[in-house]
Amino acid sequence: MSAQSLLRQNDLGKGNKGTSIPSSALNAAALASIAHIIEQHQDEQGALLPMLHAIQEKVGFVPAEVVPTIANALNISRAEVHGVITYYHFFRQHPAGKQVVQICRAEACQAMGGEALAEHAKAALGCNFHETSADGQFTLEPVYCLGQCGCAPSMTINNDVYARMSVEKFNRLIAAKRGAA
Secondary structure, rough: OOOHOOOOOOOOOOOOOOOOOOHOOOOOHHHHHHHHHHHHHOOOOHHHHHHHHHHHHHHOOOOOHHHHHHHHHHHHOHHHHHHHHOOOOOOOOOOOOOOEEEEOHHHHHHHHOHHHHHHHHHHOOOOOOOOOOOOOOOOEEEEOOOHHHHOOOOOEEOOEEOOOOOOOHHHHHHHHHEEEH
């Protein structure tokens, strides 16, 4: 069975009950891209991780609606697919904001003020970890070690690394990103 027919079989993009992702998040082009990715990877050994990475790269997250399609294509359970998506912190199950802010939660950063930075970021952005600000501009995520332990605390904004962070430096970066939008 092709991925296209699996997508139709699972009624993807029709606003299924029980899903928190709006059907508008999965337009026809996104569904076609996902179907192509599934077809491209389904016969590879160890296909799940490359498939999930490719889907997220293409549409920005791994929609819950595609979990049954992936499971069917790989002949694994939905629970296995869901388990992998939720185990790895880098997979998103919802669309991210325009700017993805990741704050290091590892020990070195914690020892150098990372907890205060994280709490300030939550307050400044108006959202918790794994959430997006009300304006849709920023998604806040924890990350465990950016390899900048000697320059702690550190964070990223859209994969650009910032080290020796302070509340003031955070505020300047966020203001600059808001102004650039």
